[in-house]
Amino acid sequence: MRKNESIGCTVTECRNHSNEEQYCVLEQIQVVKHNSLANTVEHTDCGSFETK
Structure with missing residues (x-):
């Protein structure tokens, strides 16, 4: 998937x-x-979080 450079994220999970x-x-x-x-x-929190 293509990264969105407007949304930084360090949550690799x-x-x-x-x-x-x-x-x-x-x-x-x-x-x-x-x-x-x-x-x-x-x-x-980020409500868009989904676990891998």
């Missing part, structure tokens, strides 16, 4: 990782929060 460089192959990602108020980086 993700199905959407380019496997060639540190990029995602998706056109866009969904960022989600897992608290009612996301005021730290720990309160957010």
Whole structure:
């Protein structure tokens, strides 16, 4: 799959990782929060993550 240079990614365990460089192959990602108020980086995640 072709890398998207607009989305950097170091999570090699993700199905959407380019496997060639540190990029995602998706056109866009969904960022989600897992608290009612996301005021730290720990309160957010990449909702587009899929395990390999």
